Amino acid sequence: MNMNSTDKPYSRFDHDAHARSRPDDDFWGQIRRTVGGKPVSEEQIAMIVQAIRSALNFNSQDVLLDLACGNGALASRMFGDLKSYCGVDFSERLIDIGKKYFEKLPDFIFEKNGVADYARQEQNPRRFTKVLCYGSFAYFSEAEAQSVLKALFDVFVNVERIFIGNLPDRDRAIKFYGAEKLNPIELSDHTSQIGIWRSQQEFIDLAAGAGWHCRFSKMPEEFYAHHYRYDVLLTRQPK
Numbered sequence: 001m002n003m004n005s006t007d008k009p010y011s012r013f014d015h016d017a018h019a020r021s022r023p024d025d026d027f028w029g030q031i032r033r034t035v036g037g038k039p040v041s042e043e044q045i046a047m048i049v050q051a052i053r054s055a056l057n058f059n060s061q062d063v064l065l066d067l068a069c070g071n072g073a074l075a076s077r078m079f080g081d082l083k084s085y086c087g088v089d090f091s092e093r094l095i096d097i098g099k100k101y102f103e104k105l106p107d108f109i110f111e112k113n114g115v116a117d118y119a120r121q122e123q124n125p126r127r128f129t130k131v132l133c134y135g136s137f138a139y140f141s142e143a144e145a146q147s148v149l150k151a152l153f154d155v156f157v158n159v160e161r162i163f164i165g166n167l168p169d170r171d172r173a174i175k176f177y178g179a180e181k182l183n184p185i186e187l188s189d190h191t192s193q194i195g196i197w198r199s200q201q202e203f204i205d206l207a208a209g210a211g212w213h214c215r216f217s218k219m220p221e222e223f224y225a226h227h228y229r230y231d232v233l234l235t236r237q238p239k
């Protein structure tokens with residue numbers, strides 16, 4: 001529990017500890033893709049896969065970088081669309097699960113690392129053509145978010161599209177929490193349960209700082225998080 005100047009307490013989220021509290025084969029539970037504590041349905045997962053495919057428009061030569069990939073259960077649904085794949089996540093538990101259940105050496109691999117450190121250290125960034133970051137971006141600190149977007153723009157020069165999915169919308173936070181419970185400090189804390197809430201305008205400003213152009217979309221109304229989240233596709237701004 002964290003107390004702050006507004007006196008409204010809120011709890012932090014530890015991705016690795018949470019994943020360790022779930023059995024090996026509870027892939028959605030490990031990354032909290034749950035409703036009322038139960039894994040979301042296959043229809044919900046299919047909607048996510050459809051949104052990613054439609055935004056990233058894969059072809060068989062694509063090399064996908066999956067930032068904060070979790071256990072890779074989501075991306076593994078798209079392995080058949082791709083030439084190769086690298087999933088990066090800082091949770092040892094989730095990367096161990098990814099390696100055990102989804103890794104297919106040598107072309108579909110997982111690496112334990114923080115996203116900004118990974119982006120700085122990658123030896124062959126030019127091989128990547130597309131980037132996915134689903135349900136994770138809000139958990140990066142502001143500095144890490146800026147650094148990774150800048151590295152993707154400057155160094156991952158063959159990346160033409162980045163799909164960032166399931167972002168919590170700052171303009172909908174009041175409806176989500178209600179005025180009584182809404183805590184502005186929590187909404188700007190990447191270690192909180194939901195991470196940093198940003199309005200679409202805030203996201204445009206963040207992405208533009210690194211050179212990216214934003215195109216926003218929403219999941220269908222039947223999607224469990226439709227009412228407070230949005231997706232964004234980043235492309236290079238015309239020179």
Ligand SMILES: C[S@@+](CC[C@H](N)C(=O)[O-])C[C@H]1O[C@@H](n2cnc3c(N)ncnc32)[C@H](O)[C@@H]1O
Binds near residue numbers: 070116
């Ligand atoms: C809700 S899960 C989403 C996992 C996966 N992208 C998916 O959609 O199935 C959020 C993930 O972000 C990872 N994460 C958060 N901050 C990170 C960071 N700075 N570097 C690497 N991974 C991070 C967590 O470990 C967790 O696996």
